[in-house]
Amino acid sequence: MKHETAVMEQAMSLRTEAYWMPFTHNRYFKKNPSSRILARAEGAYYTTAEGKRLFDCVSGMWCCPLGHGHPRIAEAVARQVKELDYSPAFQMGHPKIFSLAERIVQLAPAGMGQVFFANSGSEAVDTALKIAVAYHRMKGEAARTRLIGRERAYHGVGIGGISVGGMAPNRRMFAPLLLPHTYNAAEMAFSRGQPKWGAHLADELERLVALHDASTIAAVIVEPVQGSAGVIVPPTGYLERLRAICDKHGILLIFDEVITGFGRLGEAFGAQRFGVVPDMITFAKIVTNGVVPMGGVIVKPAIHDAFMTGPETAVELFHGYTYSGHPVAAAAAHATLDAIEEEASFKQVRELEPVLERAAHSLKGEPGVSDIRNIGLVAAVELEPLRENGQARPGARALKVFERAMEDGMLFRFTGDIIAMAPPFISTQTEIGRMVEVLRGAIRATH
Numbered sequence: 088m089k090h091e092t093a094v095m096e097q098a099m100s101l102r103t104e105a106y107w108m109p110f111t112h113n114r115y116f117k118k119n120p121s122s123r124i125l126a127r128a129e130g131a132y133y134t135t136a137e138g139k140r141l142f143d144c145v146s147g148m149w150c151c152p153l154g155h156g157h158p159r160i161a162e163a164v165a166r167q168v169k170e171l172d173y174s175p176a177f178q179m180g181h182p183k184i185f186s187l188a189e190r191i192v193q194l195a196p197a198g199m200g201q202v203f204f205a206n207s208g209s210e211a212v213d214t215a216l217k218i219a220v221a222y223h224r225m226k227g228e229a230a231r232t233r234l235i236g237r238e239r240a241y242h243g244v245g246i247g248g249i250s251v252g253g254m255a256p257n258r259r260m261f262a263p264l265l266l267p268h269t270y271n272a273a274e275m276a277f278s279r280g281q282p283k284w285g286a287h288l289a290d291e292l293e294r295l296v297a298l299h300d301a302s303t304i305a306a307v308i309v310e311p312v313q314g315s316a317g318v319i320v321p322p323t324g325y326l327e328r329l330r331a332i333c334d335k336h337g338i339l340l341i342f343d344e345v346i347t348g349f350g351r352l353g354e355a356f357g358a359q360r361f362g363v364v365p366d367m368i369t370f371a372k373i374v375t376n377g378v379v380p381m382g383g384v385i386v387k388p389a390i391h392d393a394f395m396t397g398p399e400t401a402v403e404l405f406h407g408y409t410y411s412g413h414p415v416a417a418a419a420a421h422a423t424l425d426a427i428e429e430e431a432s433f434k435q436v437r438e439l440e441p442v443l444e445r446a447a448h449s450l451k452g453e454p455g456v457s458d459i460r461n462i463g464l465v466a467a468v469e470l471e472p473l474r475e476n477g478q479a480r481p482g483a484r485a486l487k488v489f490e491r492a493m494e495d496g497m498l499f500r501f502t503g504d505i506i507a508m509a510p511p512f513i514s515t516q517t518e519i520g521r522m523v524e525v526l527r528g529a530i531r532a533t534h
């Protein structure tokens with residue numbers, strides 16, 4: 088109890104100037120930080136420094152679906168720190184990382200073979216893009232250097248990730264090729280699960296290929312469900328068509344499953360949920376339940392094997408990170424996968440999917456709600472922006488809703504005027520119901 092009070096007191100007397108916060112309105116936050124300082128977490132709840140309990144509506148940042156302070160993961164991490172806290176990532180190995188790679192390949196769709204480890208989603212994406220370009224070079228097609236992303240995509244913030252990302256503020260300085268996003272309010276507003284309209288948008292890839300020639304294109308990268316841009320669910324048949332066009336032109340297809348990997352859609356990966364197998368899958372977040380940073384790329388054996396040429400004593404891929412395959416992250420990942428198995432997490436998600444769908448769509452008709460969409464244990468509510476002197480003020484309404492909901496014990500996330508929900512897999516039906524009712528109240532109160 089003493090320790091708890093000390094944690095709270097320390098949090099309340101913070102000096103905030105020295106910390107430059109990522110993706111945060113620093114000046115606004117620092118004017119009144121106390122309600123936004125998290126002091127503790129347990130299960131599906133945070134406690135702020137002011138002692139307020141908040142339901143974790145987005146599983147941390149999409150990454151902690153098994154709940155906070157999971158005993159199995161906490162014990163595995165503590166044990167690992169004592170047993171082997173760090174092991175050089177290059178030219179050396181440790182048992183847990185080999186067995187983890189094998190486990191991840193087994194969870195992945197049939198046909199995948201190896202895992203390259205990184206420490207975040209951004210690093211995983213940069214790794215996959217580098218592998219794609221290098222793979223073609225190894226196969227004698229060195230001109231295949233172009234990468235194709237998609238509008239409204241979020242692939243992290245490395246130079247590689249932003250160059251294929253499609254969120255305008257993140258990519259102002261880079262401008263490579265992009266496919267159109269698949270969102271069209273007129274055709275798909277209030278869809279439940281996959282929208283029926285929009286498979287033809289994949290044909291835009293043919294247009295880009297015709298323009299730039301397949302011989303210059305290395306890979307296409309897409310999130311199966313676009314997460315950070317506000318939950319854009321792929322139209323039925325769209326991913327299948329992308330796969331077919333990539334196959335026709337020898338272009339690698341990369342699924343960025345940093346959000347969808349390890350259960351968010353009720354299957355291990357979105358690839359299985361949608362029945363489309365890409366050439367590479369990037370992952371991060373849920374692989375350790377958010378406890379220790381880890382990311383990685385799963386590749387098909389044909390990609391891996393293309394590098395396994397030349398003298399055996401030569402390094403095959405000049406890429407890696409000091410913390411690739413970190414033992415503490417590996418221990419956390421094993422414990423997470425054990426817990427996912429034991430708690431039948433994917434089944435939990437499948438059971439909760441209709442509960443979240445029903446609850447979220449009950450917000451249709453609330454003031455200013457322009458769309459609601461969902462799949463797996465993810466949903467988004469899009470709001471019409473506030474207007475001032477006839478001018479839209481994007482994001483202002485969602486910020487109000489976010490702050491109001493926090494007063495009522497719910498921690499949401501928002502992008503522009505889209506409120507995202509990705510509750511923990513351990514949520515009860517009652518908690519999901521309460522989350523949506525608080526959102527309803529906040530939407531009404533801020534209209």
Ligand SMILES: Cc1ncc(COP(=O)(O)O)c(C=O)c1O
Pocket residue numbers: 206207208209210212241242243244310314315343344345346371372
């Ligand atoms: C699809 C996707 N890719 C990559 C990233 C970047 O991950 P990180 O923040 O771990 O670098 C994210 C983060 O949300 C993501 O959603």
